[in-house]
Amino acid sequence: MHPLDPTAETAPPQRAGRQLAAGVAVAAALATVGLWGADSGLVDAPAARHFGTVLISLTVQAFPFLVGGIIIAAAVAAFVPPGAIRKLLPRNEHAAIGVASCAGFGLPGCECASVPLSARIASAGTPPAAALAFMLAAPAINPIVLVATAVAFAGQPEMVWARLAASLTVAVATGAIWLKLGRDDLLAARLERLQATSEKGTRRHRFVSAASHDILHAGGWLVVGATVAATIQTLVPTAIVQTVADNWWLSIAVMAILAILLSICSEADAFVAASLTRFSPTSQLVFMVVGPVVDLKLIAMQIGVYGRQFARLFVPLTLTIALSSALTVGWLVL
Amino acid sequence: MGRIVSGLLLVVLGATFTRMTLTGVHASYVKDSFGWAILAAAAAAFALGTHQVLATDTAEVHHPRIGLLFLLPLAAILIVEPGPLGAYAAGRAISFTETAGADNLLLRYADLPDPVDGAIELPLPAAYSRAVDGEVGDLEGRRVRLEGFITRRDGQLQLSRMVISCCAADATAAHIALSNTDTAGGPWPDDTWLQIEATFEGELLEGTGTPSGWDIPVFTLEHAEPIPQPRNPYA
Numbered sequence: 001m002h003p004l005d006p007t008a009e010t011a012p013p014q015r016a017g018r019q020l021a022a023g024v025a026v027a028a029a030l031a032t033v034g035l036w037g038a039d040s041g042l043v044d045a046p047a048a049r050h051f052g053t054v055l056i057s058l059t060v061q062a063f064p065f066l067v068g069g070i071i072i073a074a075a076v077a078a079f080v081p082p083g084a085i086r087k088l089l090p091r092n093e094h095a096a097i098g099v100a101s102c103a104g105f106g107l108p109g110c111e112c113a114s115v116p117l118s119a120r121i122a123s124a125g126t127p128p129a130a131a132l133a134f135m136l137a138a139p140a141i142n143p144i145v146l147v148a149t150a151v152a153f154a155g156q157p158e159m160v161w162a163r164l165a166a167s168l169t170v171a172v173a174t175g176a177i178w179l180k181l182g183r184d185d186l187l188a189a190r191l192e193r194l195q196a197t198s199e200k201g202t203r204r205h206r207f208v209s210a211a212s213h214d215i216l217h218a219g220g221w222l223v224v225g226a227t228v229a230a231t232i233q234t235l236v237p238t239a240i241v242q243t244v245a246d247n248w249w250l251s252i253a254v255m256a257i258l259a260i261l262l263s264i265c266s267e268a269d270a271f272v273a274a275s276l277t278r279f280s281p282t283s284q285l286v287f288m289v290v291g292p293v294v295d296l297k298l299i300a301m302q303i304g305v306y307g308r309q310f311a312r313l314f315v316p317l318t319l320t321i322a323l324s325s326a327l328t329v330g331w332l333v334l
Numbered sequence: 335m336g337r338i339v340s341g342l343l344l345v346v347l348g349a350t351f352t353r354m355t356l357t358g359v360h361a362s363y364v365k366d367s368f369g370w371a372i373l374a375a376a377a378a379a380f381a382l383g384t385h386q387v388l389a390t391d392t393a394e395v396h397h398p399r400i401g402l403l404f405l406l407p408l409a410a411i412l413i414v415e416p417g418p419l420g421a422y423a424a425g426r427a428i429s430f431t432e433t434a435g436a437d438n439l440l441l442r443y444a445d446l447p448d449p450v451d452g453a454i455e456l457p458l459p460a461a462y463s464r465a466v467d468g469e470v471g472d473l474e475g476r477r478v479r480l481e482g483f484i485t486r487r488d489g490q491l492q493l494s495r496m497v498i499s500c501c502a503a504d505a506t507a508a509h510i511a512l513s514n515t516d517t518a519g520g521p522w523p524d525d526t527w528l529q530i531e532a533t534f535e536g537e538l539l540e541g542t543g544t545p546s547g548w549d550i551p552v553f554t555l556e557h558a559e560p561i562p563q564p565r566n567p568y569a
Contacts, residue, residue: 050423052416057363057502059407064375071378154499212382216340216401223403229503238426275503277428
């Protein structure tokens with residue numbers, strides 16, 4: 001569990017652990033086939049080298065953005081008290097949702113940090129709808145993510161604006177709908193328990209352990225994503241990839257499913273999206289809007305921090321909103 | 335994974351990426367100019383890892399085991415050293431003219447430079463688009479000097495160059511077909527880097543340029559010389 005997450009003791013880590021183990025096993029198997037299968041004759045040597053080149057390039061390209069975003073997020077989480085954020089928000093709940101969503105731009109957080117951070121903010125008295133809007137906005141629209149997107153889609157600046165518009169819409173719409181649903185009872189127990197716990201360790205120690213935890217966590221998922229992208233590029237016949245990419249509905253569905261399974265950190269996902277060169281810009285946008293909102297890693301974290309009942313409602317809700325928002329913006333802009 | 339193991343993992347990660355940047359190897363995988371960012375991130379990872387290993391003011395924190403997956407790219411960098419994309423990738427990639435950013439890319443090659451030692455030096459994608467595109471097609475009969483590596487499509491010898499907009503994972507390909515190869519010292523095996531001097535005489539092979547069927551211009555070789563792989567293998 002996350003070092004900034006004071007519910008760590010009460011959360012069920014086994015399920016997340018099993019998912020991680022499964023991810024590790026799949027990626028290791030794929031990589032063995034790709035990298036060392038050459039000797040066993042499974043793949044010829046040029047294919048193995050190609051796999052290695054793509055895997056390394058995605059990891060190396062995304063790493064600086066990952067580290068930059070995580071360090072800023074860890075610093076915010078460790079040094080800015082949660083009460084300070086509540087004081088910045090207007091009293092009107094709808095306005096608070098809007099401001100909290102936009103605060104995602106100024107307070108960068110990668111998604112691993114933003115789930116526990118949002119719980120902290122909510123336990124300090126912020127309306128849960130606004131805290132949840134912040135949780136969705138922070139990893140999706142912060143400047144590091146937008147710069148990474150601009151770098152990954154060099155020559156397609158409209159991709160950056162599309163991502164910003166679609167993800168901001170997801171955050172605001174989810175916050176507003178959550179307010180309407182009025183199901184704060186689903187998180188009340190967790191938030192009360194959070195209020196009762198105190199933070200452990202010195203601030204500097206919290207910063208260092210949060211930053212290194214997140215680099216390893218997000219980096220591990222980045223390698224999973226890079227491995228799958230390298231496998232698609234190396235082993236899947238180009239004719240099949242092209243067929244999927246040329247089918248509008250199929251390409252959208254495949255990219256949404258990939259976003260959920262690969263669980264790549266938002267600071268790194270633009271590079272993986274851009275590497276799938278045969279796919280349409282709208283399907284690439286779907287990948288980048290769904291990923292920071294719904295993926296395996298986030299579902300595990302939301303269950304851990306907010307509880308199973310919450311996730312059962314929140315995950316389908318955010319997935320629907322993210323898909324509609326990305327498709328609408330893609331249809332309008334791309 | 336405990337504090338020491340995760341700390342050491344970050345230290346090794348930082349050290350490997352630092353070495354990669356200082357030796358210039360990173361240019362085989364990402365844009366050469368991106369080196370400073372990798373170096374800065376590597377330094378941060380190294381510092382965090384060192385702090386973790388040496389820390390005394392700490393309660394034990396458990397770090398996610400999934401981080402061990404970093405060992406995969408690390409092993410690939412340190413043991414396999416796959417190098418830049420070559421003929422295998424070139425045979426699978428789409429044409430660089432098919433990406434959404436292609437227009438901006440073509441603009442970059444708008445001006446034709448003056449000849450040096452009797453030949454115009456051009457990036458291979460520029461030669462390709464000038465030969466294929468009638469709008470900018472002022473290349474006919476001009477002698478050009480190009481660098482690229484050897485690939486084959488249906489037995490036809492080609493000179494190719496991978497084009498990246500960001501990193502090797504998003505690479506697209508530019509190809510030209512070569513004729514008159516025997517008198518210039520060929521044929522060469524795939525992935526041989528060559529500097530050639532050649533002339534475009536207006537001939538196009540239709541629909542053979544990429545897996546998705548683009549035209550490919552034929553350049554008549556006048557001179558070819560094997561060269562070492564350039565530090566920056568991408569256009």
